[in-house]
Amino acid sequence: MLKNYLRTFIQDTKKNLTISVVSMIGITLALAAFIAILQVLIFESSFDKFHSNKDNVYRVLSTSYADGELENYWPCVPKLMGEYCKDYSGVQDFARTLENWPGVNVAFDQKYFRTTERSYYVDASFLDVMNFEILHGNKSSLKNINTCFITESFSQKIFGQVDNVVGKVLSWNEGTEVTIGGVLKDIPQNSSFQFEILLSMETFPYLRNMDWENNTVFGLFLKLDKSVNLNSFSHWLTQLHYDNHNFEAGRKVKYELQPIDDMHLRSGKLTYDYLDRGNLELMHFLLLVSISIVVISLINYVNISSTKLFNRTKEVGIRKLFGAVKASFVKQFFLESVIFNVICALAAFVLLSIPQISNLFDAGVGANGDLSLTFFTVLLSVIFISSLSASAVPSVAILSYSLSALLKGEMVRKQKVVNANTLFISIQLFLCVGFIALTFTIFKQFDFMVNNDLGVKIESVLLVTDKVELEDRRSKNFRSELLNYPEVQSVTSSYVPGKQVLTTKVVNKEGSQKSIMMNATQIDYDYLETFSIKLIAGRNLSEEYPSDRNGGALINRSALDFFDFKTPEEALNKRIFFDGVKTYTIVGVIDDFHQVSLKDKIEPSTYVYQKWPSGYFSIKIQPGSFNQQTISRIKAVYDRIYPEFSFDYQLLEEQYLAQYRQDKVFNKIISALSFIAIVLCCLGLWTMTEFNLRKKAKEIAVRKVLGATIWNIFEVHLKYYGILLLVSAILSLPLVYFISDNWLDNYAYRISIGNWFFILPVLILLPFILLSIIRSIYVAAIRSPIESIRADA
Template structure:
């Protein structure tokens, strides 16, 4: 929880850093536009808004913009690496964000064109531990960048992560025109608010600001969001990095509290169950004049002392288990960072609270014993005491069963995600990443043919991106059912002639791109069913032949593909247009390979690649693996949920085992007499077990609706989700009963097999 809640708080001025959220909505002429919902905003926006804000609002102290990450081939000497996650950023970066520059001058490091600041990890790959400033890297077999700084690796709890920073003046050399285009989207804008400045006043002035700068687009507006809210509370799309889940934090917090409560319940249960053993001690102390309040403090102190010993052991165990928890959660928990002063303070508070919670009732209960009754031997536990113990058993097993069922639902949903028909083929699909290399693009068709000629290759295609990767939006006019051109902003895929057939994306109407039609590369698009619906077509076939205009290209719709999940199943299929991507716009080659001899096929492809594109390293990945990375956070959630569930169940079973042991000891003479009178081992086992099993059954009845309520909330995060079936709860009930039965069976069978002579010889 501490790690998740601390995102971006490493920035010294995090409480005054804001980012600009932007909306790009289609508005018809004369249409009244409503205020955008939080979900309508995106963090990814246009460039001109940043300088305009800095110029118009005196409240802005510093402003910084950066672009979407790029991947570049970096070369120094004999070291040649395709480096991902490099971002072009303004020279004010170190004034806004608290990134520590280890080498170089923060004032000038990102000023000159072709300047690059590397992270410490990447700098050491190229230059070892020597000073990197002033050294030159060859980029994409052409340009040369000068290393102007080395920055400490970005903290793990940062939404903005990178391997290197490139000066924004370099990006201006590449494409100067986009910096003045209000409709071009590829920038993230952040700013620092001056001391005592009012962000609400800035937001109120936005309408006037937009009238001055962007009057032609009524669908465009902006809002401001605090960086502290970016990771956990933002509903905006197109985030610059990962986002967390506040509901998951609440859930794990609840699970942690549940585990503590179950442990406290065990302590209360066993303390009150063992009351007979301490009754004479209490009686003697009271006769000797000890006040009830002193007894209460004694028993409470015993509980707190046990809690303190447990906390000491817990810290040691936590230190040992951090690598395991890191692997399960996908987070990097370093002990020196994890054990902070803040956490130590919380540990002390938690330890004392746990001790008090666990010991308060037993202390009150034990201190109320009447000394005369106890010393005469006529003391017996009251019915209320027994009822309380039963209620506590029901309570802890209700929580444990809820967690068992919750674990089953989590894994059923994750299995559903993995097995869901996405509408395209991702298995045995090798993706070659050439990152828009000029020579590859110029010879793309011949390279594809060379790859397709290799044994084990089924088909080859090319595209700008593959499912699961980033896609841009494109303002697109399409002729509607009324014959009028309607402007919307669907997503866009740039592909070649073979992409749809290679990935086996089925058509709902019309045809695929074809080399037989010369105009398909310049005057045709294919849309998906969601896009057809967006433009008003109930039946996909009705959209065929309709006119379109998109990014300087006009023509007709030639086909409609069925909806396929090109993004995570967390979201519904969005409207999508697919158009032929001219050389210069493609980055990936998809190779469908046979399941047999995969290693040999990859070896043959690598050999071919080195001959047709020697200037590029052979970089590949499998589409199914990259696509499934979208569910890594869900997988880690499932691992942790299972771990904590098992822990809670184990603690509940320990309490049940102790209670069963005590019960068997209390009834040892009764069991002996029953055996003498002819009761079988089976009769004795059933006699002792049935009361506990009845309590577990009551817990099952209570746990089922509780689990449905909680897990339905969790499932809301998925557009495609399972329906919670009764079968999950039937299996859960059986598992819970078996766990309870196995827990108490050792003691019940042991008691049933005991020699009755030993238990009743003193009567």
């Protein structure tokens, strides 16, 4: 029986080769989109679920307010909070973390290596709270000062092996000797923590100087009994902070607990996070998009299956005449649909294996993606629903007709079939118009963020790895030698735009109790010139003023309102206090600029002289001189002054734009999905046009006999599809406008939605509609009227 069904499927496919190929293209594209998004969703939702303690380990989040305004919402707490938490009943253990940026120098046997991932100072209990697999060593060694754990990949990078490395000594960041206490298995890709080195918390050089009054920079993870009431414990943490911290008037703080398996996807509202975050809203949106793509393809498949099945009415009629029952037809059509969908699913996997397509996604897709039981359960469910719909809908329709109707093909002219086709086309146009409008919104917002004036010049700036402290002789020599070249305009070792400023201070003006937690950016004397930051009042920090090294400060325009300065000039020579202790005098006011992406609002900030490096030399190249020859000359100087290091560099512009990596991926994915939606819609229109014109062949023939021209026939059908497009746009665009406007509210700086939103989707889709239907209408219009009437008789 199965062999007979397979033979019938092959024969039917050959008989309707064109429409079968069109159908296969559509279903393959839709399944490829669905498979890729499903695998991304499963991967994103799997983050941190490999920890065996995930159900009772929580990260502490803190929210600070000044005069009712949000200052910070972040996973940072004071140093002593973890130790005090041990007094609360139900707290089994705690672990603190303190991050280092990527790009730390590690030396062994006079060879230097540079970390590519973040590194962390951690308590020894970190490896009890979290389940990172230990290959060699004892986690208790992290209790000792100057001890570290490294990952197996980093061990291979340094030693060429994983065994027998415990006890070896590394030079950490130019001076600190740290002993390897153990080796960890490489960190899973679905871990929020990505690192190559863990250092013992005791190794952090400033640990002893930290207390409740400042330096809220530690991550804190708590392992709790299931009996602990989370709300009560959060209130206890808040009160603990108030009991141990002297708060200025108008400032408040609140604590809450976050399950560790929520860290990746449910941290989007944090103002800062030391872990890379996913985007739950994006995942929900992609899920909605993938479902919409499947709906469009399912409609196409049902329509195409109906068209093919209506071509087999005589076959169905003859089989019924010889005694075939309805169940046998349903079974046959269902198995044919299953075979077809499975072939398309396999083709989708092949399509996703093409690098140009798989590279659109951050996670592995296709054969390289998630192939878990969950994935196959969902995929097979979709195939089953698609196959059932594609076989059941036309089967029920055809088998409901009489034997004589089947043999004569009379059901093709039934009005309910026409109404169903109109509904299907309208749904496709509705979704397609929405996709196009949303794609343009995302594209314009991304373009706005990338090309908007940042208030700072990031072009023609070369970032070269800074190895030593600013006051070091070699560092000074490197800077001075570079400035001898006419191509080099300036050099700074300050914080670079595109990097989150981690140093914050509670700042208030002399004579005022009003305070705010502000970014305190460390800069040097060449910072403003290198990044072309505009000075709007006063002067820059300068070596000519010795007091600037420890007591001079710049503020930005956004800080003026907070300090109640009516003009930039009024702020000059006024004193401000950091954490109520350190005094600075405002010597200049700079214009606002975007330190980080346009997703975040420009915050009030201060700028003070830097005594330690940022990790980079930022080298401003003269316009027109940014070429390989200039880079080679800089490398020659670097190799001469730092012969033990490799010359590493990158472009500041590329590093800054890396902040928009997720937005760029999102833009690519939505663009690709919108293209697929348009293709599927066009395939659906072509199929429906073919089907509808078959039913209207006699009507077209009569019109031609009565003197209608080809253009008259075009005009009638174009009017029909034009009205469908217009109605679909009227229904779709207000809904998509609401979705787009809410999405744009996630950005502090956003585009406004103009008239283009309502016009462009229709103008873009109209040519595709014309191309989809013009061929079918033309073939029907030039057909001999006598032939059409005979065929329809």
